[in-house]
Amino acid sequence: MLGALVLLAQGMAMPTPTPTVPPPTAPPYPSIYVARGTIIPVTVTKDVRVGASGTNVEERKVRFAVTQDVIVDGYVIAKAGDLVEGHFTNQQNVTHRTFETTTSQEVTLDLDDAVNFCGDTIHLGFERTFVGGVRSGFLSFGVHAHDAVFGKGLVLKAATDRAERSVCAQPTSATPPPLPRNVVLPDNAPPVKRAVSQ
Structure with a gap:
């Protein structure tokens, strides 16, 4: 009987624990302060096109x-290709006259935030409105129209809309690249400061 109990105890022995490997962790990045108004160029990766015969007020996410690495005080805070989220709103403007109706399409593009390479959100401020072509007709005859478009490849000059106290960043010895040519400014762009010669 004692032999049976020993065999039973050996069969119920606890298995040896297998060592667990911790999941890989992201490399530690320092956090830096990013001032309000820091420029972050953004590339339109897909056309935002609103037809002149579109529907009234719509909002869609984009x-x-x-566009390029954003360097602040020797640190990269956003890398080329990082995600930028925004939305656009379109509205149809209709003017009725005695014998004519005029319709135009307006699209307003807003950039809300960027999510950088280590997952931090950087809040952006950019708003630009474009009015598409006019569709008009005399007693329903004659239609002329073109779309309101923010075309693929445009570079928008977005900026941080608030001070960010703690944004993860990667040290770099690179100098900030110049902004691309022909950037699209927001509607409420601050005035350009010009040097005064004496």
């Missing part, structure tokens, strides 16, 4: 990309 996703774009950071």
Whole structure:
């Protein structure tokens, strides 16, 4: 009987624990302060096109990309290709006259935030409105129209809309690249400061 109990105890022995491997962790990045108004160029990666015969007020989400590495005080805070989220609103403007109706399409593009390479959100401020072509007709005859478009490849000059106290960043020895040519400014762009010669 004692032998049976020993065999039973050996069969119920606890298995040896297998060592667990911790999941890989992201490399630690320092956090830096990013001032309000820091420029982040954004590339339109897909056309935002609103037809002149579109429907009235609509809002849709859009996703774009950071154009180039953004360097602040020797740290990269956003890399080329990082996600930028925003939305656009379109509205149809209709003017009725005695013998004519005029319709135009307006699209307003807003950039809300960028999500950088380590997952931090950087809040952006950018709003630009474009009015598409006019569709008009005399007693329903004659139609002329073109779309309101923010075309693929445009570079928008977005900026941080608030101070960010703690944004993860990667040290770099690179110098900030110049902004691309022909960037699209927001509607409420601050005035350009010009040097005064004496």
